[in-house]
Amino acid sequence: MSEELISKKELLELAGISYGQLYRWKRKDLIPEEWFVRKSTFTGQETFFPKEKILERINKIQTMKENLSLDELADMFSPSLSDLQxxxxxxxxxxxxxxxxxxxxxxxxxxxxxxxxxxxxxxxxxxxxxxxxxxxxxxxxxxxxxxxxxxxxxxxxxxxxxxxxxxxxxxxxxxxxxxxxxxxxxxxxxxxxxxxxxxxxxxxxxx
Known part of the structure; x- marks a missing residue:
């Protein structure tokens, strides 16, 4: 049940986004902190992501950001609406x-x-x-x-x-x-x- 991981370099190329966009979305809590997985490689420390989850999330952000602000998207991706009844x-x-x-x-x-x-x-x-x-x-x-x-x-x-x-x-x-x-x-x-x-x-x- 081990998840397939994708490197940061591969992710940026595959999703067609910049390093700056990725980390701006992280700061806005659109991408969870725990999805940034640090691993040792022969070139040193690299960042990897759960491939299926991160690609699905980026696709949702790109699809919805035309109609919703980043703050509204962050509200949607945050897991609880504590006051809602x-x-x-x-x-x-x-x-x-x-x-x-x-x-x-x-x-x-x-x-x-x-x-x-x-x-x-x-x-x-x-x-x-x-x-x-x-x-x-x-x-x-x-x-x-x-x-x-x-x-x-x-x-x-x-x-x-x-x-x-x-x-x-x-x-x-x-x-x-x-x-x-x-x-x-x-x-x-x-x-x-x-x-x-x-x-x-x-x-x-x-x-």
Whole structure:
């Protein structure tokens, strides 16, 4: 599960951006600090990035910067909108969750019809994975419990939700800033979801 890395030189050439642009976006918190990975090479210290994540992020910045300022983009990419509260009908209206998945969520969570950003993330991830057919309802309950138990940890970090199955038994875990994870033989990774990406998708719907 080790991520493919891309060097800074390759990134600048491939994305068609300058060194100055890259570090301006970093200062504006459009690109997370932990994506700048320092490694020793035969020429000395070099900076590398998780290839898939950084290319996807740069593509989003370039696509959206015509309509949004860098500060507005930073708000979108930052992982929490702590003061935001929306009710369930508004979430359904904005296509963050379907009516059926919302009803299932409220059966397992008795906190009421108003949603802060943490609960929006929970219901959005649940919607995404149930609608894709990747998980069943029991696994949905399990992932909700993992997200709720670790809500305080899911901040400006590289968090990934993983669901595995072995011999018909499912497990759910949250990886935080993990570069490499190995499972015992016969374990199938059913789902691997970046929570930061999910947060960005929610914000793009809210914007």
């Amino acid at each position: 929306l009710d369930k009908d508004e979430l359904i209206k904005r296509n963050i969750v379907s009516n059926a998945v919302m009803n299932f969520y409220l059966e397992t969570d008795q906190s009421g019809p108003n949603f802060n950003f943490s609960r929006m993330l929970e219901v959005y991830v649940l919607e995404k994975l149930l609608q894709s057919g990747e998980i069943n309802l029991d696994e949905g309950k399990m992932l909700l419990q993992v997200l709720k138990d670790n809500a305080a940890l899911i901040k400006q970090k590289s968090c990934e939700l993983i669901i595995t199955r072995k011999l018909g038994v499912s497990s759910c875990l949250l990886l935080i800033n993990a570069e490499d994870v190995h499972f015992e033989r016969g374990t199938k990774i059913v789902v691997q979801v970046s929570l930061m990406t999910c947060m960005e998708e929610i914000k793009s719907k809210l914007l």
